[in-house]
Amino acid sequence: MRPDRALHVIDPHASARVRALAEPRFGAPPWRRDLLIECLHLLQDAYGHLGAADIAAIAAHFRLAPAEVYEVATFYHHFDVVRAGQAAPPALTLRVCDSLSCALAGADALAADLADQLGDAVRVQKVSCVGRCEHAPVAVVGRRPLASATPERVLQCVAAGEFDEPLPPAVNFAAYRAAGGYRLLEAVLSGRCGVEEILGKLDQSGLRGLGGAGFPAGRKWRIVRAQPAPRHLAVNIDEGEPGTFKDRWYLERDPHRFIEGMYIAAQVAGIAAIWIYLRDEYAALRVLLARELAAASAAFPGLPPVELRRGAGAYVCGEESALIESLEGRRGQPRLRPPYVAEVGLFGRPTLEHNLETLWWVRDVVERGAQWFAGCGRHGRHGLRSYSVSGRVREPGVKLAPAGITLNELIAEYCGGMAPGHTLYGYFPGGASGGILPASLADLPLDFDTLQAHGCFIGSAAIVVFSQADSARALAENAMRFFAHESCGKCTPCRAGTERAVGLMQATDWDTALMKELAQVMADASICGLGQAAPNPMLCVMRYFPHEVGVGR
DSSP states (O other), rough: HHHHHHHHHHHHHHHHHHHHHHHHHHHHOOOOOOGHHHHHHHHHHHHSSSHHHHHHHHHHHTTTTTHHHHHHHHHTOOOEEEEETOOOOEEEEEEEEEEEEHEEEEEEEHHHHHHHTTTTTTTEEEOOOSSSSGGGGGEEEEEEEEEOOOHHHHHHHHHOOOOOOOOOOOOHHHHHHHHTTTTTHHHHHTTTSSSHHHHHHHHHTBOOOTTTTOOOOHHHHHHTTSSSSSSEEEEOOOOOOOTOOOOHHHHOHHHHHHHHHHHHHHHTTTTTEEEEEOTTTTTOOOOHHHHHHHHHHHSSTSOOOEEEEEEOOOOOGGGGHHHHHHHHSSSOOOOOOSSSTTSGGGGGGGGEEHHHHHHHHHHHHHHHHHHHHHHHOOOTOOOEEEEEEEESSSEEEEEEEEEOOOHHHHHHHOSBBBBBTTEEEEEESSSSOOOOGGGTTTTSSSSSSSSGGGGGGTTTEEEEEEESOOOHHHHHHHHHHHHHHHSSSSHHHHHHHHHHHHHHHHHHOOOHHHHHHHHHHHHHHSSHHHOOOOTTHHHHHHHHOOGGGTTTO
């Protein structure tokens, strides 16, 4: 059978296989379009790949064209689509992160060593950031991430068949409730704490969206609340920005503080249904979050229903409209705006979209008071920030510190200083897309609206620190390769621009005039922030580290 015919022939065995996996979750077909990616996950998890017969059977059960299913399955990195006549991948895949922090920690050598030792029995892939930058280098064996991975530890894990991540010791529903949790939600549900009281405290606190954009939280709630019902809430836990891991850190410890904030937001904004988009790399957190959501919904049966959805390995789905496209079962490609998500979002309805950390702070801001939160900043800034710090520091991790703290202060007071033998050379203040600053600018306040004058931004506060042992040029190229790999392909400035930039950055001496022209086109014409921000590290190297790229020679 010709490969192009295999997608259009329904194999009864494949059809039965799909139904056996999906019917317990979705009921009898035909199934809703928004469940497509969940269905693809079921097949991928069960068989390790998606065959042409599977694609055809899935399409029939969703009443979609096979091409529609195929384009979705091939868009996401975590689905292995095997065409007719092609060999299936090995049963076990070992992923080695090669993004910024892991690159600093020797990820390339680790991946090469493992590939040599494991041969063809195990597929070794170098992949984009897996959200565990404080433990670099990280290898993921099946679904089990290994911190500070070495070849010996990875091989032991493979030999032992330890392919699933254990659940983290998070605070469960009973413990959270016993410590005073959900009292604020009860006050909101009973009317003892009113909508305007909560919105007023959010406004006074200065709480902003902490996923990167920094839009004032209270204002966003008001905008969505004013839209016609029904309204949705979409929670973005797809933190794919290299250097970012704060959302994972909070979920591993205190998930109900986020869940309570989420339900309060739903009540205040008049939300009919909630959708949580969790990145696929957080397999153990998906199990934990499902368990704790079930406990909370059982205790408060009148709350909006919650659907927990898996991402599938696409950084662009961190963009709000691309995330909504993915939730609807499509390729995660950004929408043109206007209309904005708050007006026309998920399933065409007004949608409040939030990052996990923003919702995590709601309870503290309301219970402890707006002035408590606002008064925590430094250097004229207000509030607290969760800085994801990785790289060449002695004690990497999530550091809860005053907004506006400087990098020098953050390293000295919260990170135990630089790692032994390393001196500060530069840093990424906002992950791969936030640009690069030199050590001479390590006394700038790290907060919103501070770094733009220097060609950078704080974003989700992902701080990657590098030293005299490292090359700013090499790290910028690493970031650009990431953007080229993660571009959704929808717009030419991003799709072609990132690839072209990678080629230009590999030259011995950079053609700075051409690179600046390319960067301007990408920033002006790309549809979303991926292409618009991708040139930032490249431009910063030219500006702050010219000796590395031959500028001025």
